[in-house]
Amino acid sequence: MGTYFKRIVKVGIINFWRNRWVTLATILVMTLMLFVTGSLVFASVLLNSSIDRIESKVDITVYFNTDADDEDIAALQKKLTDFPQVKNIEYVSREQALEDFKSRHANNTLITQSLEELGDNPLGASLNIQAQNSEQYESIAKFLNASSYASVIDKINYFQNKLVIERLSNILTSTRAIGWGIALVLAAIVMLVTFNTIRMAIFTSREEIGIMRLVGATNGYIRGPFIVVGILYGIVASIITMVLFYPLTLWLGPKAEGFFGGPNLFNYFIGNFLEIFVLLLGLGVLLGAFSSFIAIRRHLNV
Amino acid sequence: MIVFDHVSKVYSPTSIALEDVTFSVEPKEFVSIVGQSGAGKSTLLKMLLAEDAPSEGRVLFEDIDIHALSKTELPTIRRRIGTIFQDFKLLPSKTAFENVAFAMEAAGASDESIDTDVPQVLELVGLIDKAHHFPHELSGGEKQRTSIARAIVNRPDVIIADEPTGNLDPINTWEIIELLKKINSFGTTVIMATHNKDIINALERRVITIEHGKMIRDAKQGRYIL
Numbered sequence: 224m225g226t227y228f229k230r231i232v233k234v235g236i237i238n239f240w241r242n243r244w245v246t247l248a249t250i251l252v253m254t255l256m257l258f259v260t261g262s263l264v265f266a267s268v269l270l271n272s273s274i275d276r277i278e279s280k281v282d283i284t285v286y287f288n289t290d291a292d293d294e295d296i297a298a299l300q301k302k303l304t305d306f307p308q309v310k311n312i313e314y315v316s317r318e319q320a321l322e323d324f325k326s327r328h329a330n331n332t333l334i335t336q337s338l339e340e341l342g343d344n345p346l347g348a349s350l351n352i353q354a355q356n357s358e359q360y361e362s363i364a365k366f367l368n369a370s371s372y373a374s375v376i377d378k379i380n381y382f383q384n385k386l387v388i389e390r391l392s393n394i395l396t397s398t399r400a401i402g403w404g405i406a407l408v409l410a411a412i413v414m415l416v417t418f419n420t421i422r423m424a425i426f427t428s429r430e431e432i433g434i435m436r437l438v439g440a441t442n443g444y445i446r447g448p449f450i451v452v453g454i455l456y457g458i459v460a461s462i463i464t465m466v467l468f469y470p471l472t473l474w475l476g477p478k479a480e481g482f483f484g485g486p487n488l489f490n491y492f493i494g495n496f497l498e499i500f501v502l503l504l505g506l507g508v509l510l511g512a513f514s515s516f517i518a519i520r521r522h523l524n525v
Numbered sequence: 526m527i528v529f530d531h532v533s534k535v536y537s538p539t540s541i542a543l544e545d546v547t548f549s550v551e552p553k554e555f556v557s558i559v560g561q562s563g564a565g566k567s568t569l570l571k572m573l574l575a576e577d578a579p580s581e582g583r584v585l586f587e588d589i590d591i592h593a594l595s596k597t598e599l600p601t602i603r604r605r606i607g608t609i610f611q612d613f614k615l616l617p618s619k620t621a622f623e624n625v626a627f628a629m630e631a632a633g634a635s636d637e638s639i640d641t642d643v644p645q646v647l648e649l650v651g652l653i654d655k656a657h658h659f660p661h662e663l664s665g666g667e668k669q670r671t672s673i674a675r676a677i678v679n680r681p682d683v684i685i686a687d688e689p690t691g692n693l694d695p696i697n698t699w700e701i702i703e704l705l706k707k708i709n710s711f712g713t714t715v716i717m718a719t720h721n722k723d724i725i726n727a728l729e730r731r732v733i734t735i736e737h738g739k740m741i742r743d744a745k746q747g748r749y750i751l
Contacts, residue, residue, distance in 0.1 A: 434614045439604035440631035
């Protein structure tokens, strides 16, 4: 068994080297495939971080009546914190609201004068609520409206911004879906191209396969070296792809960061180097071996 | 040892390759199968290798029905039959040495026996100094001698030669025939298909004549008559 395995690997390596042109062409196609796959990973990182950032800018604010009890507000805040949909809650006290208001309008004398005239603090406390997902704002707003705290609530700005939030939420959802769709289609195309390239490479060996059978080689012994070659394609192509990504992300990283405001791709590449390499290597090796296995089956069944 | 038992091969009602062929071959015989192109010689030999299945009848190799064997059993029988083809059928990406060694590797021989046996057979066919040439670097006669070396390296019981001299000039032709006679003298059965009249007449061995898919003559010390 050891000799058998050793021979298959040895013959596979020899064939890999001797059929240089076929090897080169196949590795090029496979590198292209892995490159597209890697680019999809990077694109999804950028897209997701952009979407996350936009999503985090959406929130709803609950304004309380000026005579609302602090205890009620605290109780409501505690209750909301336990909601799975709620990501973050920020409490703004009446005093804080006034401070913010004052500093925002510090150079507007009319407003500052009217405030002084008023004497009392006209602003109520408020809660800024961020949901996990922009689709969940409606249910949170509905809960607030229907809850026993409705009496201390002055207004919920969700109902003013409802249309904008809903639209944004729809856009974000469909952007994610379209992103996934494009990625899947691209991935399927490059996989088919790679599979076909390997099939063509094996097709050129069909006569040899026939001769091997006539000489009395078992199917496993004929197939083995082809699978070894397929695996080697995957290994070499994934290494080339990783080498290509280094200068590319180095160059593109700051530019993309400026444009999307997302993470620096180069830092992401270096930070996840092993994961990306294992992903590409695994994909390349699996696709190479699998394509060889399927492609050669045709020629063995004669 | 080898029995063709009422073998027919019908591709379609208008295309009958073989019709009710029956004969047997004893160990150590040298049998020539003659006939015009398209008479059915190659079909006959292909059936012995299970490359092609008969429509009717059986082909037996030492009482085993070759066409009843499974895909996994077939390689074992094929290793006991050495084959030589008109177009040599060498593996183009392997050197002469590796081509011969491949037959041994496929049969699961050890590295040590490959290292001793391959040079021996290459010596026997007179190709030891071209052992590390690729097929495209060899002449027609040298290619055929490589394929003979490959055919005999596993010490098969039978050698099947399908028009082994079809692509060779007269001098190379006689060298190949001499080699086949030598192999036969070591005790290996040889079955050769040919339409070379001079070879058949000079050999003076058993001749089976096939015409339009039928066996029309089986002569012990035959000549080429058509």
